[in-house]
Amino acid sequence: MACRSTAWTVALLATSVLFGAYGFASDLHVPFSVNAGQGFSISTEGSGDGTFYLLGPGNVIKRPVKLGAEISITSDDVANSGQYQAILCSSQGCAAATFQVHAGDPARLSFFLHPSRVPVSTPDAIVATAFVFDRYYNPVLQTTKVEFQISSGAGADTTRTIPVQRGVAWMRIGSSNKAGPVRIVASVADIREPRVIQQVAAEACSLRMKATPNAKGALLETDPVRDCSGNPLPDGTIVSFTKTDTTGKTTVDAPIKKGVARAQVELKGHSQISVACGVVLGNEISVAGKT
Amino acid sequence: MKTILAAGITAVTVLLLVIAWFQAGGLTRHEISTGATAAEAVQALMADIQSRDWERAYSRLDRSNDVQKPVFIRDIAGSDGSLRTYGSLQSFDIYPLRADDNQAVMRVRMKWSTAVGSIDDTRDLTVRRDGSVWRVQWPKPNFVTVPPQVIPVNYLRWDIVGRDNAPPWGTQNVDSPQVRIISMNAVERPDRVVVMGEVENEDTVPAYVNVNATLLRPDGSAIDEEGSFDLISHTLLPKQVSPYRIDFPGARIANVKSVRMDARALLVPASADPVIAVSDQAVNKDGLGRTILKGDLVNQSGQTVNISQVLATFYDGSGKVIWVSDGYVDQALFPQVSTPFAVDVPDDVVGRMSTYHVVVNHYIRTSS
Amino acid sequence: MILLRAFRLVHAVVLTMMLCAAASAQSASNLPHVTLNADNLGPRPIEQVTGANIARNYAVAWEALTKALEQNRAALLKEQFIGFAKDRLTQRIADQTRTGIHVRVVDQGHRLKAVFYSLDGAAMQLIDEAQIQTQVYDGSKLIYSDTAPHQYLVLMTPGADRWYVRSLESSPSSTP
Numbered sequence: 150m151a152c153r154s155t156a157w158t159v160a161l162l163a164t165s166v167l168f169g170a171y172g173f174a175s176d177l178h179v180p181f182s183v184n185a186g187q188g189f190s191i192s193t194e195g196s197g198d199g200t201f202y203l204l205g206p207g208n209v210i211k212r213p214v215k216l217g218a219e220i221s222i223t224s225d226d227v228a229n230s231g232q233y234q235a236i237l238c239s240s241q242g243c244a245a246a247t248f249q250v251h252a253g254d255p256a257r258l259s260f261f262l263h264p265s266r267v268p269v270s271t272p273d274a275i276v277a278t279a280f281v282f283d284r285y286y287n288p289v290l291q292t293t294k295v296e297f298q299i300s301s302g303a304g305a306d307t308t309r310t311i312p313v314q315r316g317v318a319w320m321r322i323g324s325s326n327k328a329g330p331v332r333i334v335a336s337v338a339d340i341r342e343p344r345v346i347q348q349v350a351a352e353a354c355s356l357r358m359k360a361t362p363n364a365k366g367a368l369l370e371t372d373p374v375r376d377c378s379g380n381p382l383p384d385g386t387i388v389s390f391t392k393t394d395t396t397g398k399t400t401v402d403a404p405i406k407k408g409v410a411r412a413q414v415e416l417k418g419h420s421q422i423s424v425a426c427g428v429v430l431g432n433e434i435s436v437a438g439k440t
Numbered sequence: 441m442k443t444i445l446a447a448g449i450t451a452v453t454v455l456l457l458v459i460a461w462f463q464a465g466g467l468t469r470h471e472i473s474t475g476a477t478a479a480e481a482v483q484a485l486m487a488d489i490q491s492r493d494w495e496r497a498y499s500r501l502d503r504s505n506d507v508q509k510p511v512f513i514r515d516i517a518g519s520d521g522s523l524r525t526y527g528s529l530q531s532f533d534i535y536p537l538r539a540d541d542n543q544a545v546m547r548v549r550m551k552w553s554t555a556v557g558s559i560d561d562t563r564d565l566t567v568r569r570d571g572s573v574w575r576v577q578w579p580k581p582n583f584v585t586v587p588p589q590v591i592p593v594n595y596l597r598w599d600i601v602g603r604d605n606a607p608p609w610g611t612q613n614v615d616s617p618q619v620r621i622i623s624m625n626a627v628e629r630p631d632r633v634v635v636m637g638e639v640e641n642e643d644t645v646p647a648y649v650n651v652n653a654t655l656l657r658p659d660g661s662a663i664d665e666e667g668s669f670d671l672i673s674h675t676l677l678p679k680q681v682s683p684y685r686i687d688f689p690g691a692r693i694a695n696v697k698s699v700r701m702d703a704r705a706l707l708v709p710a711s712a713d714p715v716i717a718v719s720d721q722a723v724n725k726d727g728l729g730r731t732i733l734k735g736d737l738v739n740q741s742g743q744t745v746n747i748s749q750v751l752a753t754f755y756d757g758s759g760k761v762i763w764v765s766d767g768y769v770d771q772a773l774f775p776q777v778s779t780p781f782a783v784d785v786p787d788d789v790v791g792r793m794s795t796y797h798v799v800v801n802h803y804i805r806t807s808s
Numbered sequence: 809m810i811l812l813r814a815f816r817l818v819h820a821v822v823l824t825m826m827l828c829a830a831a832s833a834q835s836a837s838n839l840p841h842v843t844l845n846a847d848n849l850g851p852r853p854i855e856q857v858t859g860a861n862i863a864r865n866y867a868v869a870w871e872a873l874t875k876a877l878e879q880n881r882a883a884l885l886k887e888q889f890i891g892f893a894k895d896r897l898t899q900r901i902a903d904q905t906r907t908g909i910h911v912r913v914v915d916q917g918h919r920l921k922a923v924f925y926s927l928d929g930a931a932m933q934l935i936d937e938a939q940i941q942t943q944v945y946d947g948s949k950l951i952y953s954d955t956a957p958h959q960y961l962v963l964m965t966p967g968a969d970r971w972y973v974r975s976l977e978s979s980p981s982s983t984p
Contacts, residue, residue, distance in 0.1 A: 202951065204944060206978060207896030209903035229896055232978040236952050243951045249979060259610025263928040264618065266644055276927040280610065286892050288961065288977060315933055315961065317924055319851065344612055349644045383644050385596035385712050387680040397722035397735065400798060404595055404677060404712035427640055427679035428622060609891050
């Protein structure tokens with residue numbers, strides 16, 4: 150591998166010297182930089198016919214030209230930002246020049262807001278990241294700022310302005326103590342990208358249940374299951390009831406319905422019943438049953 | 441010369457066929473088909489069950505306890521899309537328990553082969569002499585009849601709408617569910633390293649969870665990577681906790697410096713129905729002297745659960761997970777009906793366990 | 809005599825196995841050399857495994873890119889490139905094919921510096937100081953060659969089992 154690489158390097162250097170003898174950049178005049186999508190002209194020297202090549206990050210152009218005339222570069226030819234090579238070949242050889250195409254004005258935002266569901270009262274839990282592009286999806290590296298407008302159910306709307314670095318602006322905020330939607334709008338220039346995430350109840354708090362004896366045994370029912378901020382846990386959240394009596398252990402994983410979880414169990418003798426939701430334990434109760 | 445050659449070839453062919461018949465157990469099957477002894481009668485019955493010849497198997501039964509043929513077939517072959525309906529009798533062992541001239545009790549241990557592994561079924565069969573042959577008195581199964589009723593189902597269901605497989609980068613999307621491994625314990629067994637623990641769905645939406653683990657050497661290189669396969673309850677509803685167990689056959693814990701865990705969750709549609717209660721759990725010995733955790737599953741919904749899997753987590757006094765066992769129930773769970781289950785408990789775990797927790801995986805066959 | 813023949817046979821087999829091993833080692837080492845500097849990366853810290861994957865996936869991406877540009881085969885890009893980068897390079901290769909141009913790249917390595925890793929782990933920005941030599945051919949005629957170092961602003965995003973190059977923006981190198 151090393152031998153092959155060295156051979157290539159020698160060959161390239163020799164070729165460069167050979168081409169240098171014919172003269173390079175002086176035959177082709179390009180601007181140092183242009184903005185993406187901005188057409189311009191390249192002036193040439195000499196006379197006769199030639200072939201013009203333009204190699205960009207996302208395109209290649211090849212067309213016959215007259216030496217000494219201006220070569221017109223359209224906006225579509227330089228839509229992509231990056232480094233371009235302009236090459237002009239004639240019977241006397243080839244001349245080349247490079248120029249840089251920069252991104253245009255901000256015109257698009259790729260905006261990420263995570264996570265889709267965030268527990269309430271969690272510091273720095275919400276992360277907003279915005280990537281700024283021009284209308285050709287070139288990253289905007291010029292100095293600019295992104296404005297994040299934050300509105301949630303709790304409190305007044307706020308705005309944070311973040312400078313863009315290498316085309317990226319980001320910020321993080323904590324979740325409030327009230328469950329509900331959080332809307333954040335990222336904007337730059339006249340582009341606005343809204344996103345909505347949900348603040349959801351955190352872990353269950355003060356989980357309590359009671360047992361009501363009935364003909365089949367006992368109906369176990371929790372109090373309305375809420376987190377420590379008072380937000381009700383969503384329906385479908387699993388609550389585990391465990392009953393231990395003389396015959397053994399019985400467990401029922403019941404989903405919350407309308408804020409409350411219920412389970413029907415048989416009672417055989419004295420029973421010890423506990424309740425849990427995720428990793429949170431609730432109260433334990435003792436119930437006397439049929440012997 | 442040609443005649444001798446033809447005769448010789450024919451003789452050799454017949455000899456080879458006879459040898460093949462003996463090798464394939466033809467003599468054994470012939471002896472089995474007679475039922476001249478109690479053991480032979482049970483063997484013959486098992487052979488018919490193995491070849492799924494229900495007519496012939498039923499013809500070997502003693503009819504004194506009035507077991508109807510459909511009931512017998514349902515008992516042995518399964519029904520309602522249960523795991524037994526997808527299985528076949530792989531092998532059986534017969535042990536005489538007691539016998540006299542006219543009656544015997546034989547214990548038969550059947551090993552059923554299914555798509556999820558082998559399932560043991562042990563039964564004690566009474567065999568009576570009927571003239572010159574012995575007949576098996578099949579115990580009359582007690583199938584519970586589900587009375588007609590209307591069971592309202594109003595549990596929550598989650599659907600996912602508007603999700604594109606390849607949304608443009610930076611557009612609004614929904615995140616995968618948040619799951620967390622809440623405990624991990626790596627132990628060495630005689631022939632492998634086992635990593636086990638529990639994983640919780642911390643999110644408010646259902647998650648399809650897989651847990652993988654990689655054993656790492658002291659230099660950080662990987663020894664092996666394995667997944668939990670079916671030793672986990674894959675679909676977790678919000679705040680639901682599942683055990684997991686990951687086996688590394690052939691690994692030695694002395695070579696392991698650390699374990700890298702990876703829990704992945706996918707957002708999936710799910711239903712909170714059915715609720716399956718696990719009642720009367722107790723640790724006992726089965727008929728073969730093995731320690732088992734047994735109990736009953738009660739399907740509290742209105743739908744038949746075709747296949748159910750029980751996952752049992754065993755904890756020591758400090759709450760650490762010391763073992764995870766699993767077992768499939770080969771019967772369907774009918775609505776409001778109690779169905780027994782049992783899972784093995786290793787002897788060394790019995791001595792150390794303080795408590796246990798059982799969760800149930802369920803699979804319902806959808807009609808197309 | 810038999811022993812001699814057996815020895816020759818074993819010798820031939822061993823020699824073949826050694827050559828095969830050398831060939832496979834050679835093909836594995838055709839990946840360009842990539843180093844990753846993640847000092848002072850933020851806001852999210854980078855895990856060691858992630859860093860190794862980034863460097864390896866970037867090297868594989870450049871190997872695919874050089875082959876694609878030389879052979880004018882855009883299909884070679886699909887395993888390593890995604891989004892804007894893939895669209896642009898695919899169009900570039902289509903234009904090359906249409907105009908009869910192909911580009912030979914000698915890749916002598918990349919020094920990656922990770923400059924941004926989003927908190928949700930969904931994107932990483934890197935600056936690549938690349939030592940590459942480029943030759944542009946129109947048919948069999950060499951029309952341009954370039955040995956200057958290049959700098960790329962790279963955006964990589966994670967997929968199911970690898971990191972993809974989503975954006976690859978070139979500029980003249982800032983380092984002399």
